[in-house]
Amino acid sequence: MKNNKMSKKDKEDTIVAISTPPGIGGIGIVRMSGPLSIEIASKIFLHQGKIKKKPHQFRSHQIYYGTIIKPGEGTLLDEVLLTVMRKPKTYTREDIVEINCHGGYLVVNKVLEIVNKLGARIAEAGEFTKLAFLSGRIDLSQAEAIIDVIKSSNEKSLKSSLYHLMGGLRERISDLKDRITDLTIKIEAPLDFPDQGIIEIENKEIKKILKKCLFEVNELLATVEYGQILKEGINTLILGKTNVGKSSLFNLLLKKERSIVTPMAGTTRDLIEESMNIKGLTFNLIDTAGIKIPENIIEKISLKRVNQYMEFAQIFLVMFDMSLPLDSQDATLIKEIESFHNRNINTVIVLNKNDLPTKIDEAELQKKLGQSDFIRISVKKRAGIDKLMEKMVDKVLSGINIPEEGLIISNKRHMECLLKVQNRLSNLISNLEEGIQTDFVAMDLKYIVGQLSNIIGESVDNEILNRVFSQFCIGK
Template sequence: MKFWENDTIAAISTPIGESGIGIVRISGPKALEIAQEVFRDKKLNKTKIRNFLSHSVHYGFVINPESGEKIDEVILVLMKKPQTYTREDTVEFNCHGGILSLRKVLEAVINCGARMAEPGEFTKRAFLNGRIDLSQAEAVIDLIQAKTERSLSSSLAQLGGNLKRKITDLRSRLIEISAEIEAPMDFPDQDIKEISPKKVEENISYLLKGVNSLIETLDYGKILKEGINALIVGKANVGKSSLFNTLLRENRAIVTHLPGTTRDTIEELVNIKGIAFKIIDTAGLKDPENVIEKISIKKMMKHLKEARLILAMFDASVPLSSEDKEVIREINKGKNENKKVIVIENKIDLGEKINREKLFSLLDIKDSTKMSLKEKIGIEELEEKLARAATEGLVIPENGVVINNVRQANQLNRAKQALEQVSLGLKKKITYDFLTVDLKDALDSLGEITGDSISEEIINDIFSRFCIGK
C-alpha cells in the first residue's frame, strides 16, 4: 500500500479573501465518510452521501457535528474515484466566500479525521496515482500563473499531454534500441543477431534531432512563461511616461510638461499581442540637480545594462541634444546580440527637426517608429515591433510542444550529452556493452521530465511550489 492511501486531505482551494464563493476540497479514502459527518440536507437531516450518484450536486448545510450548530449554507459536489482530479474519492463544499466561514468549514472537516493538505498535494496525488505525468503537473501551476493568451495556450497544450507524448516517443525508441543491443549479450545461447552500428547510428540521430528540437524552444517558452522586460529610456520630457501610460491603457505614471517629473522607475506588466511585457518607465537622463535625481539616474543606468529590450525615445520636433547623445552612448555601451533596441521618434505632430540620418548612424539602425503620443499616432506599429522583437530569432514550434522551465531543459541537455557520447562511441568502434551505460543515462534523463524515473526529493521540491488547495 502506498504511503498516502490511508490519508485523507483537505484544504481551502480558492484564494483567501471576500468573494461570492469559496471552496473547501476533501480527497482520500475517508472523504465521503467525513463529508457525511458534517453535511446535512435542507431539512438538516443526516444523509447517506455514499449512496449519492458520482458527479452530482446537493444543497444543504455544513454543521458542527458536536454541537449541531450550522456553520454555512453550501452546495456539496460529490465525485467518486477514479473519475476525479486525484483519482480518489473527492468532495467539494461550495461555501460563501468569507474568510471565517471557510475556515470554520475546514476546521470541522479536519476535526472529523482529515488532515491539512500540503502545498500542491492534490496535484501530487494526481501524479502519484497515474492520472497525469510530471510535465502535466508542472503545466498546472503554469496554467494558474499564465499572464497572456499565448502562455495560457502553451500551458493547456502541455497539460493535455503534448510534451508527455513527445518524451514517451523518444523513450520508446531508446528502449527499443537498447533492447536490440542488449539482447545478444544477455542471451548468447539464443543466436540473436547483433544490431548493426548503422542502424544504431540512425536511431541516435533521430533521438538527437528530437531532443534538440525541444531544447531550441526553451527561450521562447521562458518568454511565454516569464515575459520580457522592456525599458523606456530617453532625455527628460521626451514622453517616456506618456508612452508608459499609453501601453498600459491607463494613467499609471504622472505626466506634466515639467522635465524630471519621473524620479523613480515604475514597472507594470502588460499583455501585447499575447506576450507579457514588463514595461519599465525610468527617470529622464539629465544633469542631476539633487541627490534624489542622482539615485534615479543611477537606477536607470543599472536597468539599461540588464534590459533585453530597450525603447529609446527621441523628440522629433527638435535637433539632437547633448542629452540625446548621452542616451545613445549609454545604449551603445551595453549593445550585444541579446539586446534589442527599438527607436521611437515622438512628437512628430510638432514638426520634424531631428537629424534622422545622424541618429541612425550613431545607433547603427535602419529604421525607427514615428509617433505622436498626443495624437495617438504610431501606437499599433510600435506594438507590432515589440511583439516581433520579443520573438525574433526564437524557435516557435508548430506542434505547440514548448519547454519552459530549467528543470526540463537540464534533463534534455543531459540526455543530449549521453546520446552524443553514444554517437562518438560508435565512430570510435567502442563495444556495445560500454554504450549501454550512456543509453541508460539518456533514458533516465528523459524519464525525469515525465516522472518515470525520478527521486522523491525532486518530486517534493516540485510540488512545494504549488499553492495549498491545488
C-alpha cells in the first residue's frame, strides 16, 4: 500500500481539534486522539466525584464530571464532562478523549490552546476520519460516505449515504474485484507453471464471467444520474417577464419572504438562491430578474447573469401572466428558452395570476411554445401550488433510472473509476470475441482490479487521499 509511510507518521502524533461548529452553542467539544490523549487529560482535568479519580483510571466510554484547570496555576477554565475512550474500540482506533465544554468561542479555544501546549498537534481537516481509514476501520468509500452523511440535505440522500457508510459499496466492489482476481489467477496459472498440467480456462468461460461483471458495473453506473440529483439538488431557474410573479412564487415555495415583491416592473435585479425539499428531493430554487429588452447597464448585467445561470439549470419554471395578453417581453423569453429545447432541460410552463380575468391567448402560447402542458396557479390565492410541485418532481424524475433500493453512485471519483472499468471491460469482451491472446487479457484485468481498488482506497495515492479528506470539516 502506498500510504504506509503516512500512516506511520500520523500514528505517532496526538491530535486535537474543536469538533463542534464555530460560534456560540449549548456545548463545545474538544476532541483528542493519539497516545498522549489520556496523559494530557490527567494534567488538566479535576474529577468532582465522591472518589476522586484520574482520567487514566476512568472506565472507557463513560462520562465523568469535573473541571478543566490551567496546569501549574490551577486557574479554573470551565466546568466540563470528560470521556476517555480507550483503543481499539474508537473512531480512530487510537485513545480518544472528548471534553464537553460550555459552548462559546473563548472557552473551547482556551481548552484547545492548553491541550496543544501540552503536546497535542492541531488536527487537519478530516484527520480523525483519515486515521479511521488508515487504521483500516473503514475503507475510503465509507470515509467519503461520512462527508455525504454530514452534508446530506434530504432524506433520500441521507439514506443512500448511510448505505455507503455501512459498507454497501465496499462489499459490492470487493466482490467484483475478487471475481476478477480469481479469473486473472486462472488465466495466468497455466502460463506461469506450464509443467503442472493446469488446464487453461476457455475463452468462452472468460467472456461469460466478464460479461456478468460488465452487467453489474453498468447497473451501478445507471444510478449516477439519480445519485447526482440526490447529492447536488436540482438547479431550478424561475424565468418570466417582469412582474409576472417570479419572486412571489419563489417566496411562497420557500415559505418565507426572501425576495422583495413590489408592483413595480424590474424589482429583482440579482439572482437569489435558496433550497427547498419536495418529496425528499432538494430543489435549488433561483429567482431571477425579469426577461426584457434591457434599458440600462443594471438590466444588462442582470440579464447576462440570468443567461449564465440558464446554462447550469436542470429545470426551468417558465412563467406567464394570465391576466395580460402576450407581449414582446414574453416573445423575448420564448426565444431565450427555445435554444435550450434540445438540451434535455426540463421546462414547466406556469401561468400565474389565475385569480384575475384571463387575457392571455392560450392557443397562441401553445403554438409558440409547441406544448400545451400548462400549470395554472395563483400565488396570491395559493392555488395550484401542489400541482406545480408534483409536476416539478415528475419532470425531474422522468426518463431517469431510479433504483428501487440499495446502492446509488453519487460520488464523481467513484463514477470516474467505474467508467474506466466499464470501458476496459467492454473493450476486452469485444477483443475476446475477435480471439486475442489470453496473456494480454491478464494485463487488462489487473488494470481493472487497480481501478476497483482505487474506489475503496486500497491502492490509492496520497494526492487522492488528501483531496478526499480536505473536504471534511476540522474536528471530524
